[in-house]
Amino acid sequence: MSITVRVLLLIGALSSFVYVFLNIRKSKMKAEEAFFWIGTAGLLVVLSVFPGFATWLSWVIGIESxxxxxxxxxxxxxxxxxxxxxxxxxxxxxxxxxxxxxxxxxxxxxxxxxxxxx
Amino acid sequence: MKLLIIVPAYNESENIVRVIEELRETVPGYDYVVVNDGSVDATAQLCREHGYPLIDLRVNLGLTGALQTGMRYAWEEGYDAAIQIDADGQHDPKYIPEMAEKMEKNRDDIVIGSRFLEGKRQLTPRTAGNALLDWAIRLTTGKKVTDSTSGMRMYGKNLLRVMGFNINSSPEPDTLAYLLRCGARVEESPVVMRERTAGESYLNPWRSVRYMAHMLSSILIFQWFRRKGDANVHNG
Structure with a gap:
């Protein structure tokens, strides 16, 4: 993955995480209802910080890309x-x-x- | 037997007074209630002016929701049975006493006013659809019903609760099939239905096709996923 894509991914993942987090702080959503979105946003951040994780997992499972x-x-x-x-x-x-x-x-x-x- | 006649009405200002007056004249001994299903015309107002007993739903819930309201009311008020009569005048109230008699005598859970019990049915797309549904019910429940789409149905005491509170209790053939599988005792009583005199019918070709697809899949497939224990259907 090129460095540009990685940076874009990281920015996207971080900003969506922050956005979700802010919404919870402003009580627009109950914490337990937001759990799914925190988890999803967190997963995106992890994937963009450690792209090796997705590569390793797909290799283990046997998915080509x-x-x-x-x-x-x-x-x-x-x-x-x-x-x-x-x-x-x-x-x-x-x-x-x-x-x-x-x-x-x-x-x-x-x-x-x-x-x-x- | 304490019987409640439920008349669900949606935009029936052209028919409602005539239908209720006929009801009062033909079967004066029975209680009745109009369930106004969020009509945007004068249906509710006409009922108030004439002093008819009225349950006024402020939001349109559809036939299922309106009828369910009536069933709920009948159950809570301690009625032994309830019958649904259309507000467009298709159902002749003169058949009600005979149906009530049958229910009481044979301890039925449901008595259906059937158009096809006597005489042969003519073949039209509508009756063909009807026959197909009856066949599907026979296939899945082993019981013979000649008019599963009839809107004129009487429900016994225990079914008031099922029909009033169960989320799946629509007044449709798939509910009938489900109740049959739960062991409900169903009898039919011959009736002749009239053409509606004012207003428009709800069914058009597209809706009919959708209705058939929905009913057939519900009777033939989804039924098997429904729990049987939910409906303790027997009377007495």
């Missing part, structure tokens, strides 16, 4: 992230539906002068 290994790992992480987001979205939709239903049912019951249940 270290770049392919990095792509593979990143794509896997992203797919998992999308799945988890989708799951969360479904859960939130369910919560919202329940909230709307409960509000409407309670309103009806109040209008009929019935005591609250549960």
């Amino acid at each position: 270290p770049a392919n290994l990095v792509f593979l790992v990143v794509i896997f992480l992203l797919v998992m992230k999308i799945f988890l987001l989708d799951r969360k979205l479904a859960a939130m939709r369910h919560q919202m539906t329940e909230l709307i239903q409960n509000t409407a049912i309670r309103e009806t019951r109040e209008k009929q002068g019935k005591p609250e249940q549960k």
Whole structure:
């Protein structure tokens, strides 16, 4: 890898790490929710500081190009992230539906002068 | 048997008064409730003006969410059964007493108002789709159902809870297949449905194809991943 690419990579990785970190400090995200992003940003930093790591690992696993290994790992992480987001979205939709239903049912019951249940 | 008639309504201001008045006239002995599914027209207002019992959802949840609200309400208010009637006037309330009678007599969990129980069905794309779904249900559950897409369905006490609180409980054939596999006792009762007199039908060709694909995959494939124990379906 040329020195230019390494420097660019390092700058990119460090700035994304700092960006994630700042967001957590400003409480834009809960710490446990940001764990994934801290981990990902940290991984990028490690890979850019020690490019030998990716080369060594791809050699161990038997992948010809270290770049392919990095792509593979990143794509896997992203797919998992999308799945988890989708799951969360479904859960939130369910919560919202329940909230709307409960509000409407309670309103009806109040209008009929019935005591609250549960 | 304490029965609640649930009328989910979305933008049905043209039909709702006529449908409810017919309901009150035909089956005066039963309780009913309109579930307004976030309509943007005067549906809710008309119900208030006429003093109809109303559950007013402020946000549109879709038919499943609206019906679920009614089921939840029926369960919490201690009803023994609930039936879904469309607000567009397709379902004739005169069949309700017969369906209730069947449910009570045979301790059914579900009674379906079937269009095809008596007489032959004519072959149209719609009835063909219907037959395909009935076949899929028969294949996976071994039970014969002649009108799995009928919107006129009565649910018994234990199913009120399942239909009201389970995240997957849509009023669709795949739910029916699931409940059958859980051991629900299902009976059909012959009905004749009317054409809708005002407003537009929800189904268009593209939606129908999507619906069929969704239902078939759900009945034939996803069903096997669903836990059976979730629904303790039997009445009494």
